[in-house]
Amino acid sequence: MTPTRGGDSGSLDPDLGSVDRIRQVLIRAVERHCPSALAAHREDLVQMALVRLLERRASEGTSPRGASYLWRVAYTVVIDEIRRFRRQQRQAEQLPGDERGTPGPEARSEIQGCLDALQDRRRTAVILHLQGFRTREVANALGWTEKQAENLVYRGLADLRACLGGGER
Amino acid sequence: MTESSDDLEQRFRAALPDRDERDCPPADTFWAAAAGELPFEQVRTLVDHAARCARCAEAWRILADVRHAALESEAVVDPPRPLAPRRWDRRRALLPLAASAVAAVGVWTALHPAPPLTPAVERGTGSTTLRAESPQEQPAGDAVLRWSEVPGASSYNVTVLTPDLVVLHQAVGVSARELRLPEGVRQRGAGGLLWNVDAVLPDGRTVGSPTFELRLKER
Numbered sequence: 001m002t003p004t005r006g007g008d009s010g011s012l013d014p015d016l017g018s019v020d021r022i023r024q025v026l027i028r029a030v031e032r033h034c035p036s037a038l039a040a041h042r043e044d045l046v047q048m049a050l051v052r053l054l055e056r057r058a059s060e061g062t063s064p065r066g067a068s069y070l071w072r073v074a075y076t077v078v079i080d081e082i083r084r085f086r087r088q089q090r091q092a093e094q095l096p097g098d099e100r101g102t103p104g105p106e107a108r109s110e111i112q113g114c115l116d117a118l119q120d121r122r123r124t125a126v127i128l129h130l131q132g133f134r135t136r137e138v139a140n141a142l143g144w145t146e147k148q149a150e151n152l153v154y155r156g157l158a159d160l161r162a163c164l165g166g167g168e169r
Numbered sequence: 170m171t172e173s174s175d176d177l178e179q180r181f182r183a184a185l186p187d188r189d190e191r192d193c194p195p196a197d198t199f200w201a202a203a204a205g206e207l208p209f210e211q212v213r214t215l216v217d218h219a220a221r222c223a224r225c226a227e228a229w230r231i232l233a234d235v236r237h238a239a240l241e242s243e244a245v246v247d248p249p250r251p252l253a254p255r256r257w258d259r260r261r262a263l264l265p266l267a268a269s270a271v272a273a274v275g276v277w278t279a280l281h282p283a284p285p286l287t288p289a290v291e292r293g294t295g296s297t298t299l300r301a302e303s304p305q306e307q308p309a310g311d312a313v314l315r316w317s318e319v320p321g322a323s324s325y326n327v328t329v330l331t332p333d334l335v336v337l338h339q340a341v342g343v344s345a346r347e348l349r350l351p352e353g354v355r356q357r358g359a360g361g362l363l364w365n366v367d368a369v370l371p372d373g374r375t376v377g378s379p380t381f382e383l384r385l386k387e388r
Contacts, residue, residue, distance in 0.1 A: 021242055029234040033227050071239040072200050079196035079228050086224075109184035111177075115220055124213045127220045129174070130181045132233035133203075140205045141212055157174060 018067055022074045023050055030078070038085065045085060049078040114163035122156030129153045185223035193225050194218070199232050208380060211363075214332075299366060299378035303347070309358065309385035312350040319368035319376050326367040329354055337362070342369075358385045 023046055030042040038045075053074050115123055121142075128138045139149035194215060202212045219225040303315035314327060327348050329338040338354045350358070362383040368376040 018242075021238075025235060025238040026231075029231040032234065033230040068239065071235060072197070072204075075200055075232060075235045076196040079199075079231065082228075083193075083224075111180050111184050112220065115181075120213060124209075124216045127181075127216045128229075130178050131216075131219065131226060131229040132178075133229075134233075134237070137203065137233070137236060141203045142209055143205060157177065160177065 018070055019050060019054070019074075022071060023047075026050075026074060026078050030082070034082065038082065041085065045081045046078060049074065049081045052077045052081070110164065111160075114160050117163060118156055118159050122152050122159060125149055125152040126156035126160060129157070181220075182223075182226065185226050186221060187223045193222060193228075196228060199225075199228055203232055203236055206377060211380065299368060299376060301378070301381040303383075305382055306384045306386055309355050309387050312355055312358075312383065312385055313347055314350065314364055314366075314383070315347040316366045316378060318346055319370075321370055322368035322376070323371050324369045326369060328365055328367075330363045331357070332361050332363060355385060358383070361385075 026046045026049065027042050030045060031039045034042070053070070056073060056077075057070075115127065118126060124142065125138050128141060129135075133141070135150045135153060136146050138144075138153060139146045142149065144152070198207075198215065201207055202215050207215075215225075216229075219229050298317065299319055300317040301315070302317055303313055307313070314329075316325070324342045324344055325346065327338075327340045327343055329350065331337060337357055338351060340348050354362070362385070363380050364383055365380045366378045368378075370376065
């Protein structure tokens, strides 16, 4: 077997209908997860990202890259667009980045302290779970079996709840 | 009181500090992590960063949505398998029964070493293994990365990162099987560097290497 990274490449070239599906997914994701001030620009952000995506495809020639590659690049360019949008906003407000820097130790929350106290594997699994990853995706990202991921998320959440004072009963 | 997983998610998200994103890893690194392309230590570093950074947490959540959709609509990211839904709430009712099983699993885990943390995806173990051919330790003033040939590869893309996964240098379309580290990278490599290489095949597929370490020593 040829070891392609992550199994994410090597599929057939997608038809352009995929782009519309990707567009819908990205718009919905930005709407769900970004603050409202940024989400209000979701159509423009995604449109700019897709323009960059198609430009990149054109510049890379006609080699088939696969639908998965398209999803990957689409994700990458939309995050880049979000970051660029924020940089422009910051410049417009003339706020140097440092003014929005990391809060000091006093701002650390209880839940972050409890996460820090978890064992490495449990913490990583739990954070991915809290970011919205399903068990199977946690397993895939971390190179574990699904069962291992499930156990580690389960135990990690139990530890987290116990630390927060609301242990399982 | 029992707090549901959803409540924990809300609490976790509300606690994320809004920090400057200059130190944030590139978005493609997130995808690489989710695709199982990175070793556990690197994923852990990324995940820990995102637990302290609202911007990266947001990028991870968008990533989760995008990968769900990719799986559902294309079934290309991994071979199709039934997705595992979150079942924590249903399981809560079975906790008394499960407690003994969990204890048994705990004993088993304590008595057996953890399995090696290999990525789910096979990399560098097939017939076209990509290996580092340059020494792991090199003089800081003259460091060169070299790697083994992948038959048929049209070019190579090389990424050099710090141990905390900040990308220092990316070389795309390298035709040779070596890359001399630019001076700016060497100057920032005192704490060690990581690097990997992707061989680009004519059909657009890539063959990825594992991530290699490089230590620079002053003469």
